[in-house]
Amino acid sequence: MNRLLLTLLAGVGLLGAVGCAKEDPGDDEDDAFPLPEIRTAEPEEGGPAYSGGPVTWHHDVAPIVQRRCQGCHAEAGMAPFAMKTYSQASARHAAMATAVTQLRMPPWMPAPGELRFKDSRRLTRGEVAILSAWSTQGAPEGDPATAPPPEPAPQGLGWVDTRMEPAEAYVPNGTQQDDYHCFLLEPGFREARDVIGFEVLPGARHQVHHVLLFNVPEAAARQADAREPGPGWTCFGDSGVEDQSVLGAWAPGTPATRYPEGTGVRVQPGTVVVMQVHYNLNNGPRVADRTGVDLQFAREPVANPAALMLVASDGFAIPAGGQGYRYTFQQVVPAGRLWGVIPHMHTLGRRIVLQREAGTLIDIPAWDFHWQQMYFYEEPVDFRSGRSRLQLSCIWDNPTPRTVRWGEGTQDEMCLAYLYVTR
Numbered sequence: 001m002n003r004l005l006l007t008l009l010a011g012v013g014l015l016g017a018v019g020c021a022k023e024d025p026g027d028d029e030d031d032a033f034p035l036p037e038i039r040t041a042e043p044e045e046g047g048p049a050y051s052g053g054p055v056t057w058h059h060d061v062a063p064i065v066q067r068r069c070q071g072c073h074a075e076a077g078m079a080p081f082a083m084k085t086y087s088q089a090s091a092r093h094a095a096m097a098t099a100v101t102q103l104r105m106p107p108w109m110p111a112p113g114e115l116r117f118k119d120s121r122r123l124t125r126g127e128v129a130i131l132s133a134w135s136t137q138g139a140p141e142g143d144p145a146t147a148p149p150p151e152p153a154p155q156g157l158g159w160v161d162t163r164m165e166p167a168e169a170y171v172p173n174g175t176q177q178d179d180y181h182c183f184l185l186e187p188g189f190r191e192a193r194d195v196i197g198f199e200v201l202p203g204a205r206h207q208v209h210h211v212l213l214f215n216v217p218e219a220a221a222r223q224a225d226a227r228e229p230g231p232g233w234t235c236f237g238d239s240g241v242e243d244q245s246v247l248g249a250w251a252p253g254t255p256a257t258r259y260p261e262g263t264g265v266r267v268q269p270g271t272v273v274v275m276q277v278h279y280n281l282n283n284g285p286r287v288a289d290r291t292g293v294d295l296q297f298a299r300e301p302v303a304n305p306a307a308l309m310l311v312a313s314d315g316f317a318i319p320a321g322g323q324g325y326r327y328t329f330q331q332v333v334p335a336g337r338l339w340g341v342i343p344h345m346h347t348l349g350r351r352i353v354l355q356r357e358a359g360t361l362i363d364i365p366a367w368d369f370h371w372q373q374m375y376f377y378e379e380p381v382d383f384r385s386g387r388s389r390l391q392l393s394c395i396w397d398n399p400t401p402r403t404v405r406w407g408e409g410t411q412d413e414m415c416l417a418y419l420y421v422t423r
Helices: 003-008 057-068 086-090 093-101 125-136 218-226
Strands: 014-022 162-164 178-185 193-201 208-217 245-250 263-267 271-280 292-297 304-312 325-334 337-344 349-356 359-364 375-382 387-396 416-422
Touching (some): 057 086, 086 093, 093 125, 208 218, 245 263, 245 304, 271 292, 304 325, 304 387
Antiparallel strands (some): 208 245, 208 271, 304 416, 325 387, 337 375, 337 416, 349 387
């Protein structure tokens, strides 16, 4: 087994693969949980109601766009165009209506299920109806005087204990459209602290696609940093440093993250934060970036220290030309409380499903490597006393002429999920 994976799995019981086949419900092993049927995405309940009458930009549409779209669709934002003004949005009203009706925008990857996640970006039925009606009616502007008061801006963390950023700016690699780069953030930790919140501060917003935060041993991070000239080092999938743990994840539109009350991730002396930034160069010029992160620490040790437990296996071998190749394994985890999850594959991934005996914990039926994040449940999930059996299923398409196995590189694959858990 891969040495990095062995390090990450230390202390966690691994049962091994119980099913390894192409996606076919009839091929499930007797002791494997059947994959759930893919549920069609539906709008969320609630939100503003649509009366069926006239719809205008100022009175009806702008508040929805402000709340749901402008985290990405802003000047110098991650999206390829802004939607801040009437003229900007009305020029694209038909495409907007199609995207929201098909629930392609805003991006939200989990399929609907019994367990609900906080901060869903999926539009409500009323919002979809209003945006669709606005386009059908010819995208009228309306009277600015009828606009409701703008919603207050997100309040962030409330307080910040330390702001961390790379020692110098970095210009993404211009030989490829996607550059994954890791940065060692100073200073290191000299005492144990409980991280209870963070906020990513993207520098060049149009090219910062997503960010992952890792806590790693300082000496190992410095070795990785010294391997390449200039700030940071090339990485993909994770930090590329052994004995890492995940602190958090961010995508455009994600607000400041506060971990559930009474929980936090403990960082130990002699460790540092490594920030992986995914730069996408499709939306504007390649410029120097200095993305940073704010951290918030508990004033006293938290009552329920959290850990990012790993569910993972490297036993797959995706055949050349394979379509819908499925790898399923089960892993035993101790009793505890599950607050959130981060599924992870690479670019060949098609679907990833995490299950337990009692049902599905998360199902991402249309995996997109470029939209990864941490998902927190509205209500935590309790694992039964003793030990619980979880099952992770990964499905890939492999159009390449080679067998693809576990690895750190862009040409390799992974099948794992991090669990944000407390005892």
